[in-house]
Amino acid sequence: GAVVSQHPSRVICKSGTSVKIECRSLDFQATTMFWYRQFPKQSLMLMATSNEGSKATYEQGVEKDKFLINHASLTLSTLTVTSAHPEDSSFYICSARDVGQGSQPQHFGDGTRLSIL
């Protein structure tokens, strides 16, 4: 079945560092990918919708200059957390739509646990 690969799975870094997270669709093309954030024992919060070849659409309250999204190809979207601080520590999950299977639901990556010291 469809697979979405997310890398890295875990990041620990110092405050002020910028961190890039990759989301790849391995066996299908994805014009749209979604980035979610999950706090401990809480639900997923949609941060932004990433559209191939155009600007991402951010949800209300999400700082687009803080969370940079690039969707340069049909199989890759990246989320960069710029100048990360401890409050940015969280579990980030991406998902992708298969452009060839318009009625099928999103496929999720395994997530990236980001810890800022």
Added chain:
Amino acid sequence: GDSVTQMEGPVTLSEEAFLTINCTYTATGYPSLFWYVQYPGEGLQLLLKATKADDKGSNKGFEATYRKETTSFHLEKGSVQVSDSAVYFCALSVGGTASKLTFGTGTRLQVTL
């Protein structure tokens, strides 16, 4: 706006017990409904879905029926196993199954021997 309400957990059951996790929703239009499962340290996996009223989604012994009259999509399983221990999320999307998802808060299930 659209929203999903799930019963609070954790839910603790003995193996082979019957499981029900309640889910109700509010949506504009006609949503598609989903149950996702998240095992510790992993992302979400689609468990089952239903796209219209009275549809029943089923997978791995889990079932849920799309009830428009009660705006509900309760998850059930007749006999749970220890391996079913995970967090279960109810979700909806409006505008097709591949549109953005609105999630419930999740319900943690712990199954013991």
